Amino acid sequence: MDAQLKHRPVSPLPVWAALVVVYVVWGSTYLAIRIVVDTMPPLLAASGRFLTAGAIMAVVLVLRRGPRILRLRRAELAGSAFVGTALLLGGNGLVSLGERDVPSGLAALIIAVVPLWVVLLRLLAREQVRRGTIIGVVVGILGVAVLVVPRSLGEPVATAGLLMLLLAGACWSVGSYYSSRVSLPRDPFVSTAAQLLLGGLALGVAGLAAGETGLLQVERFSTGAVVSLVYLIFFGSILAYTAYTWLLQNAPVSKVATYAYVNPVVAILLGWIVLNEEVNATMAIGGAMIVLAVGVVVRTEVRGRDDIAALEAPPADAASPDHARRPPSAPDTPAGARADAK
Numbered sequence: 001m002d003a004q005l006k007h008r009p010v011s012p013l014p015v016w017a018a019l020v021v022v023y024v025v026w027g028s029t030y031l032a033i034r035i036v037v038d039t040m041p042p043l044l045a046a047s048g049r050f051l052t053a054g055a056i057m058a059v060v061l062v063l064r065r066g067p068r069i070l071r072l073r074r075a076e077l078a079g080s081a082f083v084g085t086a087l088l089l090g091g092n093g094l095v096s097l098g099e100r101d102v103p104s105g106l107a108a109l110i111i112a113v114v115p116l117w118v119v120l121l122r123l124l125a126r127e128q129v130r131r132g133t134i135i136g137v138v139v140g141i142l143g144v145a146v147l148v149v150p151r152s153l154g155e156p157v158a159t160a161g162l163l164m165l166l167l168a169g170a171c172w173s174v175g176s177y178y179s180s181r182v183s184l185p186r187d188p189f190v191s192t193a194a195q196l197l198l199g200g201l202a203l204g205v206a207g208l209a210a211g212e213t214g215l216l217q218v219e220r221f222s223t224g225a226v227v228s229l230v231y232l233i234f235f236g237s238i239l240a241y242t243a244y245t246w247l248l249q250n251a252p253v254s255k256v257a258t259y260a261y262v263n264p265v266v267a268i269l270l271g272w273i274v275l276n277e278e279v280n281a282t283m284a285i286g287g288a289m290i291v292l293a294v295g296v297v298v299r300t301e302v303r304g305r306d307d308i309a310a311l312e313a314p315p316a317d318a319a320s321p322d323h324a325r326r327p328p329s330a331p332d333t334p335a336g337a338r339a340d341a342k
Contacts, residue, residue: 027108089206133300
């Protein structure tokens, strides 16, 4: 990233405006996904979302820079396919499946531990990890246990959804961690478009293999689901990603990273207000532990280095979780742009 661009003075107003977009939009993607999967097939709906967003970005790139901008080397295609599949199929796809049985606010809290999964991957790779980071991971894991264990006892359907969400976080973490270790297009927007298209294609294949074509009953799609899907395409996968990319170039990464623990709070509030989702004492305690843990990890890591690419998560949106080096591909979030798991 160009040093002059990164340190160019920017007025606080546009910075906070962009932060609000990332806070609210990526935090709201969990609610939007919950509404979509009520009447639409989860994997095919997610596929349509990312293919549409990727196609729009590709068209804009071609119109502005010419068709040569989309000519990728074989290694770049392979890297984009790997990261896009891990983030969008493994991350967002499993979030969409899990949210059929799990409230959106709880889903957001479970996905919020993505930075903690990334730290575990770093430990497995024998990287040096600060003591404060390890403490944060332990607290976060305990917070997940507080959320998951009581709900899983005697509730087999909810248990399956919770396990899908935990696996979604792990997949998102793998995509995030290795996104800076595989070959990707240098231009972040080209990289994002490629990951959206290839990840969306993988979701479509998975949806067809899972037999979701039988659920494609357009007459049963609710108005809320259609509106939510459009919202996810244009706001979750395009607008928030653009705002996030701009923030990485114009604001301190320690400030940008706050989305990782603001998004779950926004998701819980919206789920409570819009869908009347329950927020009980157990959820409050477990959620507080996770948000605290993510805050400790992010701040500890930022204090020791200039970027937190490996810690960035998302959404429920392709917000990709390698942000500081190569911006996300929409991380709904976390993670993200990796345009959305969020």
